[in-house]
Amino acid sequence: MSADQSPKIVIVDESPIRAAILEEGLREAGFTQVVHISEMQSLLARIYAVDPDIILIDLENPSRDVLEAMFQVSRAVKRPIAMFVDQSDSASIQASVEAGVSAYIVDGLKKERIKPILDLCVSRFNAFAKLQEELERTKSQLEDRKIIERAKGILMKVKGLTEDEAYVLLRSTAMREKKKIGEIAQSIITASEMLK
């Protein structure tokens, strides 16, 4: 790799969405040579064929251990991995592990070119995790709404309340018990099923 060329980056990730988010970020930052590998079969051979300078892999991927073999000199490895990230830079390691991504730097890449890639990686991984969290929250909110509707129905039928009164009763009980309204609603459903 000459100095003016963009380093070759391989993304090993079975999640196509996360890989796309990361790839887009890297391209925007001017890293034009990005290859995504989603197939884990013969992973080393696939990486060998691309001959990258940096390999990024998500930590949910069991194949991470396969990459560790690249530290060893063998016929399967064209250029051995020189390092994981800088030995002295424990903050970088911590940030990437917490974000759920790991970077392997192949011998020959200049140190100062690594950090921006790693930083970008960490921020994109964190962004993806946040996205997923929001999705989960929306899902559970929807789920809660359904449960509250059912609990209101039960209260209206059993206690002869209007819809508004049923909701007020649920809410005031939740406040008194210091619980979420969804939890109270769930216990009403459970109780009514037991009493059937």
Add this chain to the structure above:
Amino acid sequence: MTAPLRIGFIPLVDAAALIIAVDKGFAAAEGLEVELVREVSWSNVRDKLNIGLFDAAHLLAPVAIASSLGLGHVKVPIAAPFNLGINGNAITVSPALHAALMEEIDGDRFDPMVTAKALAKVVAKRRKLGAEPLTFGMTFPFSTHNYQLRFWMAAAGVDPDEDVRLVVLPPPYMVDSLANGHVDAFCVGAPWNSIAVDLGIGHILHFVSDILDRAAEKVLAVRQVWADKHPDVVARLVRAAVKGAEFIENPANLIEAAQILAQPERIGVDAEVIQRTLTGRLKISPDGTFRESGRYLLVGREEAGRPDPVQAAWLYAQMVRWGQTALTPEGVKTAMAVFRPDLYDAALGRRPPEQAPAAFGAFAGPVFDPDNIRGHLEAFEVGRWRT
């Protein structure tokens, strides 16, 4: 209660003492609140332990040593106050390789020297025919599986770096890789060998206890600095693990232990398969042949839980033999210092046993002497060690 502990593990049967210690309440009885975190790779376990996301971990013994030596990754001194397992691995081969080996076999097929010689003949034959070299799967560059495979085949002159291919495969992928011909054989822990046999795609050629009578496998690992800072927590953890190991080794608890370990958030395989491993009675062939060994996996019996620094030195010697590091006096010292029988003894409030721990009982080579690793390595023909 002390601060909650996060402990990482890989879903393998040799995490049993740790899992039982938590799930049977032995850890809680020691005043420990423990969250067990199931992981997918040894690299993750190592990294999360190293940076403090885990307080302790179920770890491959050689990874603990490599971490202390700074091999393959950041140098973080590790202390192992408890040995989670002795032995427990097996070598499984594809039906095709099994047939080829049996054709060449000359003697007892459970004798590793006999099978290694048969392997040498198969390798030579394939070379003559211009066939691809055989591929063996193992779990990690710094793994007992890697060293056990190498130790076995090299005894008959098969060079593991020249005559065959050794590849790293995550344990859950081993079986698939054997089925689709990506590898011809693998060395891995339980339950994966049994699963290959049950699916009819593999034969268990050896229990690793055929090759080495007593080999340290996984350890309970903590950071050295953490152990220095929290000696009391380490002692409680060791006592809980000892109780977990005792529970497992009591035959009356076999079914309950297997059921706990089989839970989806623990090892997540059939309880019956786990039972086979714990009793050492394994189906070795798809035709239903069983083989039993009292040495298949030692969780607590025969002092298995007490870390033996000589075992650490042997693992270091394997790293040297296969060119992963150079032989130095400091290296030996650092490796041996990872295994901490002193912490184990202190936790149990007992004096070191007078009798030395049982030896490796390797099927080839001279008796191992940690004070003369060089002399030991010189006795082996195949190797790429340097000083």
